[in-house]
Amino acid sequence: MNIFSGLFKTRDAPKNRTSGSAYSFFMGASTAGKNVNERSAMQMTAVYACVRILSEAIAGLPLHLYRYNDGGGKEKAINHNLYKIIHDEPNPEMTSFVFRETLMTHLLLWGNAYAQIIRNGKGEIIALYPLMPNRMKVDRDEHGALYYEYMVSQDDAPTNKGSSVKLSPDEVMHIPGLGFDGLVGYSPIAMAKNAIGLAIAAEEYGSKFYANGAAPSGVLEHPGTLKDPSKVRDSWSQTFGGSSNSHKVAVLEEGMKYTPISISPNEAQFLETRKFQIDEIARIFRVPPHMVGDLEKSSFSNIEQQSLEFVKYTLDPWVSRWEQNMCRSLLNNNEKKEYFIKFNVDGLLRGDYQSRMNGYATARQNGWMSANDIRELENLDRIPAKLGGDLYLINGNMTKLQDAGIFANNPKTLNEEEEENEEQEILELQESKDSKPRKRRSNRENS
Incomplete structure (x- = not known):
């Protein structure tokens, strides 16, 4: 083990x-x-x-x-x-x-x-x-558990003593x-x-x-032998080096020649x-x-x-x-x-203003966002609940899916159902009229 x-x-x-x-x-x-x-x-x-x-x-x-x-x-x-x-x-x-x-x-x-x-x-x-x-x-320690060791710096709090601090994962x-x-x-x-x-x-x-x-940098060529080449180089850099000395006209003496060797940018x-x-x-x-x-x-x-x-x-x-x-x-x-x-x-x-408004309108009409939900996303004050700010509305011409075929499953047509409803209303009205005289006759008989 x-x-x-x-x-x-x-x-x-x-x-x-x-x-x-x-x-x-x-x-x-x-x-x-x-x-x-x-x-x-x-x-x-x-x-x-x-x-x-x-x-x-x-x-x-x-x-x-x-x-x-x-x-x-x-x-x-x-x-x-x-x-x-x-x-x-x-x-x-x-x-x-x-x-x-x-x-x-x-x-x-x-x-x-x-x-x-x-x-x-x-x-x-x-x-x-x-x-x-x-x-x-x-x-990891000898038991395989993780630990963190932090190296202490002089910029840390003076309460930390030692070169490192051992911290547990929690x-x-x-x-x-x-x-x-x-x-x-x-x-x-x-x-x-x-x-x-x-x-x-x-x-x-x-x-x-x-x-x-x-x-571009290059080479200064001299036909003879220079006693102090570094002096010539430093003089050239001091005279023509730096962006402030750019485009200056160089004057070469003693048959010296300047040859650029670098490629252009x-x-x-x-x-x-x-x-x-x-x-x-x-x-x-x-x-x-x-x-x-x-x-x-x-x-x-x-x-x-x-x-x-x-x-x-x-x-x-x-x-x-x-x-x-x-x-x-x-x-x-x-x-x-x-x-x-x-x-x-x-x-x-968030998209542009028109896209947001179109999305809010769809959410509002389909009943899954209230006015306060929308106003909260737009960082606006809430409408009081008594004024309907928390109401969820839905379009009235929509119905449940299970009720979508209610008339298709009914063998009677819509006109037939309307006629039956009218006949039923007439019968109920007639019964109510017939019941009133009978009540009056019974009252006379009792008197």
Whole structure:
């Protein structure tokens, strides 16, 4: 049993690297010759834009704690202590928006988001604090149970003593990204470091191109032998280097000759390379190009559809990842039967005004939305119940499906039924007239 236990622990030990490979996330060297890590990647405008778009989108969504009610529906559990933490402020130092924005940034750059769960003596959650992913280690103990080890920094609270703090799984809210073991996510920056490195190299090439006076580098040829070549080179760079010295006329002495040896930016397809790398980075984060400023393939007819696809195919997987991991970490087994955490993405899926009104009209006429339901979605005040704001109406010319063939199953026609009804009414009226005189005669006889 000890042998199998050791194999199990070794196989399932969370690793921050691809399975069966020496490729490590902490080695940022790329094939373009540029070191790429989470912080250097954020200096790329495309990476910064994608991270900002996704983190602000998740942070800006309404987040509520719901409770199942007796009627089979749901209602906001505003009296639960966790509601204020996830909706308003997870801790006294930051709002819910900033907290979620920070964790989503960690998730997009490092592939993991961690938050320390602070509980009181009753076991109730009273605060959530974000933890840096690059200082967190996920491992297993001798019994195969998971634990988290966080490296303490000088910037942390002075109450922490030692170089690391060991945390149990119920003390950490962990949201992993895409990974092979389901426990630790892989850094998107590390997995796509070659594409990002090429973008950094192209940007640096453009910067140096203008720093050298927007002129290609070359060779200064002298017919004789120079005693101090570095002095000539430095003098040339000082006189003609930099964009402020571009297009100056060079005067060469002693038979010197300047020969350019580099290809021009047009021949190197500099602009095309930079533009393609922007699309490449947007593809990594699955962000539509028009949201990072590339409107080449966008138009008035398809940009709304692209925005809806952004919510469905980009945000929705992240939302589900957040919801399920928050429920797993912040709710106990008994609370999971009664409560759940939910983001509201309806605001991002709203169409134009005319489309919304047509949809509301259909829902109102078919009886599955009331006036107050519609006004709540439009952020309008509710109509008092006594004025019919909560009434569910339905079109009067509609009938149940089981009653649709009631006349077809009746052998009598509609005219025959009307004639029989008229005859029945006449007989009832006649009987009522005959009964009145008899009552009068009986009264005379009695008198």
